[in-house]
Amino acid sequence: MTHNFTVSPDFNPGHISGWYIFNTWLQRAINEEIHLELYNSAKEQRKAIADDQVELIYANPYDATALVRDKGFIPVARADNKADEAIIAVNHESPILNVEQLTDGTRISSTDDPDVRMMCMIMLEPAGLNKSNTITIQRDAYILIAKDLLKNDADIGFFLEETYNELSDITKKQLRPIVHSQIHVIHHLLLVGPKLAHKKNDMQSSLLSMADDSKGAGVLKSLNFERWVAVEQEEAEFMIDLMDTLAE
Amino acid sequence: MKDMMPDDISGEYQEHMFNYHDGTQRKALFTNIETQLPEGSLIVSRTDLRGIITDVNQSFIDMSAYHKDELIGQPHYILRHPDMPAAAFGDLWKTVQQRNKWYGYVKNLRKDGGFYWVYATVIANVRNGDITGFTSVRRKTSRTKINEAETYYQTL
Ligand SMILES: Cc1cc2nc3c(=O)[nH]c(=O)nc-3n(C[C@H](O)[C@H](O)[C@H](O)COP(=O)(O)O)c2cc1C
DSSP states (O other): OEEEEEEOTTSOGGGHHHHHHHHHHHHHHHTOEEEEOOOSSHHHHHHHHHTTOOSEEEEOHHHHHHHHHHHOOEEEEEETTOOOOEEEEEETTOSOOSGGGOOTTEEEEEOSOHHHHHHHHHHHGGGTOOGGGEEEEEOSSHHHHHHHHHTTSOSEEEEEHHHHHTSOHHHHHTEEEEEEOBOOSOOOEEEEOGGGGGGHHHHHHHHHTGGGSHHHHHHHHHHTOSOEEEOOHHHHHHHHHHHHHHOO | OOOOOGGGOOSOOEEEEEEOTTSOEEEEEEOSOBOOOOTTBOEEEEEOTTSBEEEEOHHHHHHHOSOHHHHTTSBGGGGBOTTSOHHHHHHHHHHHHTTOOEEEEEEEEOTTSOEEEEEEEEEEEEETTEEEEEEEEEEOOOHHHHHHHHHHHHHO
16 A cells, blocks of 8 residues: 655755655665655645545644544654744845834735745744734745745745745845744654554664665655654653644 | 842832732832843743743843843743833733633833833643643834833833
């Protein structure tokens, strides 16, 4: 039986081949047939999850909440030294230096990645901004958000920090972050669904020793990960509680 | 809990004697000095069922001005400010014990006698159907909201 694996669509497109290489490695490591299916948007992916078409997922913290609490997924691992943080950036010529200078009617360019949107909307609260007094332009990719800022089609852009850092140097030179989140405890998680749960221990031990052999190390490099670390149920539950307190 | 010590306080201070819900007392010392929460930071803590702190993050430590080991194992009222009405916390406990999310504006007292305002949310940690503790996350809010909360709390 083939199991379906997917990755939250908020990763950098430059890592697509990395995820395919990882999938090949994983199939050998745990001796299961796994098919990698990448969706173009959070919406498409959520539909696949709702239709029970996903059994293994590298999920953003927001989706992890529903997967663990409602769908019985269990945590396996996360990337070491990679917390999910968000950045709000402006065009480098913008007069805006901090959040509190923003005013009603601010134009936001954002993807539909729910965790980044949530973190960034929270960071706008000190300016008294919310959904009702801002205008959101929704884009499919972070590079389009950068473009909106460069063309002054938006006043601020919402980014996953990691994705922002991976923009080209030329692009970054024309942008300026005005605020970084400092949450530290929110991560993407690798989760297995009930049908593949019997492989959790195998998978976890393979992942934890992945950095030790040269092949595994190469795969990690293509994902831009240092190594995997184990995540137990309570750590995931804690993160989910935290997401719950932040959700509207 | 030990009284607050004049040596720890920066600036001119006033005194207030707290009578906490558990029957204990503490002399609090407080000043008019406000510390701003940095933009983008979230203050996180967890407590057991009685409100004893079990876990805090670095932002919590930084804003409270206590050391981590002065916080873990202490009741969460270690941060209570004399300007906060008891009714606000009564509502907090009632809400989270019913497994609902509580949110509100809170003025907290620092170890150095100063204060900081946050927008706080608190939820129950439910594991296998039972409440095992509580989690709170606090963040920066707008001056307008702080002014509204201040006015409202004076009426309680
Ligand atoms: C998770 C959690 C977080 C809390 N955070 C605070 C806080 O930041 N400041 C505070 O004064 N009380 C906080 N409380 C409420 C205190 O437990 C306590 O009820 C309050 O300080 C009033 O104390 P008293 O009723 O004993 O006088 C928190 C309670 C919980 C469960």
